[in-house]
Amino acid sequence: xxxxxxxxxxxxxxxxxxxxxxxxxxxxxxxxxxxxxxxxxxxxxxxxxxxxxxxxxxxxxxxxxxxxxxxxxxxxxxxxxxxxxxxxxxxxxxxxxxxxxxxxxxxxxxxxxxxxxxxxxxxxxxxxxxxxxxxxxxxxxxxxxxxxxxxxxxxxxxxxxxxxxxxxxxxxxxxxxxxxxxxxxxxxxxxxxxxxxxxxxxxxxxxxxxxxxxxxxxxxxxxxxxxxxxxxxxxxxxxxxxxxxxxxxxxxxxxxxxxxxxxxxxxxxxxxxxxxxxxxxxxxxxxxxxxxxxxxxxxxxxxxxxxxxxxxxxxxxxxxxxxxxxxxxxxxxxxxxxxxxxxxxxxxxxxxxxxxxxxxxxxxxxxxxxxxxxxxxxxxxxxxxxxxxxxxxxxxxxxxxxxxxxxxxxxxxxxxxxxxxxxxxxxxxxxxxx
Ligand SMILES: [Fe+2]
Numbered sequence: 001x002x003x004x005x006x007x008x009x010x011x012x013x014x015x016x017x018x019x020x021x022x023x024x025x026x027x028x029x030x031x032x033x034x035x036x037x038x039x040x041x042x043x044x045x046x047x048x049x050x051x052x053x054x055x056x057x058x059x060x061x062x063x064x065x066x067x068x069x070x071x072x073x074x075x076x077x078x079x080x081x082x083x084x085x086x087x088x089x090x091x092x093x094x095x096x097x098x099x100x101x102x103x104x105x106x107x108x109x110x111x112x113x114x115x116x117x118x119x120x121x122x123x124x125x126x127x128x129x130x131x132x133x134x135x136x137x138x139x140x141x142x143x144x145x146x147x148x149x150x151x152x153x154x155x156x157x158x159x160x161x162x163x164x165x166x167x168x169x170x171x172x173x174x175x176x177x178x179x180x181x182x183x184x185x186x187x188x189x190x191x192x193x194x195x196x197x198x199x200x201x202x203x204x205x206x207x208x209x210x211x212x213x214x215x216x217x218x219x220x221x222x223x224x225x226x227x228x229x230x231x232x233x234x235x236x237x238x239x240x241x242x243x244x245x246x247x248x249x250x251x252x253x254x255x256x257x258x259x260x261x262x263x264x265x266x267x268x269x270x271x272x273x274x275x276x277x278x279x280x281x282x283x284x285x286x287x288x289x290x291x292x293x294x295x296x297x298x299x300x301x302x303x304x305x306x307x308x309x310x311x312x313x314x315x316x317x318x319x320x321x322x323x324x325x326x327x328x329x330x331x332x333x334x335x336x337x338x339x340x341x342x343x344x345x346x347x348x349x350x351x352x353x354x355x356x357x358x359x360x361x362x363x364x365x366x367x368x369x370x371x372x373x374x375x376x377x378x379x380x381x382x383x384x385x386x387x388x389x390x391x392x393x394x395x396x397x398x399x400x401x402x403x404x405x406x407x408x409x410x411x412x413x414x415x416x417x418x419x420x421x422x423x424x425x426x427x428x429x430x431x432x433x434x
Pocket of ligand 1: 191243244246247312326330
């Protein structure tokens, strides 16, 4: 492990125990139905806490998407614009959602659909969707899908209401006029985009991702219906799930973290740790899907307050230049960043490992145990664990590290990062260190 930026310290060891998980413990003392429905102690609190600290109203639970039309009416929508992708059309979700809108009294002429969003949407996607929305004179936007559909929908909202180009909104608070009300209906448990006021849109030519943030872009309502996530292929469940887990882990320790974001991070973590392990072994586990979807939302809310860290700084160049799926890149890099941050984040990492059923004993530090937990999750989900498996060659690491060092998100990592340190982390994930 000569290339790894790793630290070993004398800390209480945490060892694996037969998985008595946090929710397993809760279920032993309370009805699991109460836990998931929000009646159990703590869950009700987090719902109230979420509504106090987020501009987005959450309607969640199996079947909640049937209330989409009611929410559109409550928000004053008369000319609806639905943004989604072909995969969701082919899976029948688009038609189902349109049917629910019809049941609420919206006619065919009241609904315009753009269902051609591509993964990692570019300014080209936004421009094509904008033409449909403008032609329809839309007054309410619905984003149905993963982060790509929701980001594209937000991008359309910026341009439809404030004019100009996406580049004009790169940064924070660049929109001067009010924006249209938006409802998000996530169909993956990953980005938590529905909890954020940022749209991530790539420049169509350079593929540089632009983060466009404005409080006015926040969704008014998020509908978290776990039944919509049941059709995800296993690989998508795995990659998006690891991404959500990284959001909980990274937001918990950034230099920007607050009391509010820390609670979101913790509430997200124990749901995701439990849900991910269950859904990996049983994709039809609806309760686990519900844990994942709400956990991903809470982690997204944490990002809104806390930003992210070095894992995302390292993952973004891998996706931008080599087309690596975001969650795959995240799954490879996160364990190494956890070890790298050990000194600065030890107590939080130990708490996370323990709350997910890992018992503290002599030996490994909390950081080491948490890193191993994530490695196990990545492995169990069938995701690659090294850059070599993704054909990223060692001679490219200098270029990648230089670009990772330019990533805005890296500055919030609890331990300062430089190009050399980031290169060391890539080396940890490269074949030479294994
Ligand atoms: Fe992410």
